[in-house]
Amino acid sequence: MNPLPKEIEEEIQSFSPEVEAEIDRHIAKYPVKRSAILPIMFIVQRERGYLDAAGIAYIARRLDLTITDVWEVATFYTMINLKPVGKYHIQVCRTLSCQLLGAEKIVEHISKRLGIKPGETTPDGRFTLSWVECLGSCGTAPAMQIGFDYYENLTPERVDEILDSLKE
């Protein structure tokens, strides 16, 4: 892979001292630095909204890896967002137990309300809607996560309440 343009490569010199310390704590857990790659990807994603090329270059530098090393990991895992996602990432489970209890209706309802289909983001960048696989909420189906927060036993009315309660 060609090296990244210098300005992207050097865009992130470092994060705040607190975030840098958080990253150091993760690295310290392992005898091999590279093991900290997923925890650090989540941190970079949290700080920048998603994992962009500058984030990849930063992680490579931080862990003494090549940019390709980091890309190949980043592209494997579905929770690593390589494109921007909305401020609220609504992830509805599509797998069997949720489907049995009406997951499709939940997504239809959200789609109608937000005017986006699964895989899309609202023009104002507030919401992204996605189908995801089993969330471990099968006993409280249908279920979704917004960001990392779980919402379970969903009904269209409950979904409305949840969406109304989200901050601007």
Place this chain on the structure above:
Amino acid sequence: MRIEAIGCEPLLLARFNLENSRSLETYRRHGGYEALRKALTTMSPDDVINEVKKSALRGRGGAGFPTGTKWSFVPKDSPKPKYVVCNADESEPGTFKDRYLMERDPHMLIEGMLIAAYALGARTAYCYTRGEYKYLIDIMDQAIEEARAAGLVGERILGTDFSCEVYTHTGAGAYICGEETALLNSLEGLRGHPRMKPPFPAVAGLYGCPTVVNNVETLCAVPWIIMHGGDAYRSLGTEKSGGTKLWSVSGHVKYPGVYELPMGYDDMEKFIMEDCGGIPNGRKLKAVIPGGSSVYIMRAEDIIGKDVRMDYEGLVAAGSMVGSGGFIVMDDTVDIFESTKNLIEFYKHESCGWCTPCREGTDWLVKAFKRIARGEGRPEDAQLLLDLCDNIEGKSFCPLGDAAAWPIQSAIKRFPEDFKRHLLPLAEQERVPAVA
């Protein structure tokens, strides 16, 4: 959602309903970390392994491998560091028991990991948790800090020579990372592709060092076994399947939830119809997937009146498997073609792409299912689906390939009518209510 023990005293669920059940104080007030003390001060590592062997505890992650035997595979004379890795990736559709163990009683898991580390001579233990369970990682981190402050994690635990660090680790959305060798690659910071076995992780696992990977529920059973003895644990279940097991119940039952049953619980019909409240809305039972999405689907006729015993041997005799204990119940509104299509889409999405039979095979299966769902099914498609499965099963690099084939093979065999309906020319298809 219900969480309760039926047919036995709660063992894994013993502290679930206590106030602040996840705090160290509550845990210790109810005997927590006494098993660790007993192991460290009165037992040798081999004693611990023997006790676990006696208990007939079998891995609760899906494969059911005897835990004590697995532990005894770790070479004692290896100069390399050894590792204990807890598998909290819990991504098998229908399975959510580990989530509640960690949410309600994280110290039970930490104590189990520490006892395992002592038995194996490990000084480091990792808990690999699926990324979606971030809130559980936070709970575990907090519990580990509490334990560390109390001298239960870190250097010279309980004043003995035994030292061990416990760390959490996050996955990032990949079912395959539940497979133990893919998990180890992921923990090493690589793509989560499975590794060739042998060597097994017990010999060459994390960073090439001897490693034991165990499921959350497996490790949570260990403190009780050490406290009360392997024989006592075994006697709760059957000769070959000791102890109790958590079943994650979902789908069309009145009371879904996490149920702790003794191994060998008699019988599945009573469990569904009475313990779980039966099928809601006056519907009838049609099918059960008893052990997570990867196991054979069962027909109601093979359950009702059949005294199906709920343990490893009983479920095999009844034509399925315990697997992860993800118990999915379906009523007579469900079209098994549709439910099977849902699962194969899961496997296609989760195929890691490493080997051709699984990567291409699951893709073709989804294409065929989608075409049939569009009303373009042909009578010969049942055989086509079976041929596609045949090219995956037993020919893939890791068990995910088999896991993708089994639900389809068993569904076509056991619910031919639901498939036939879709394989007739469109005009002849009777309208069937779609799932949900």
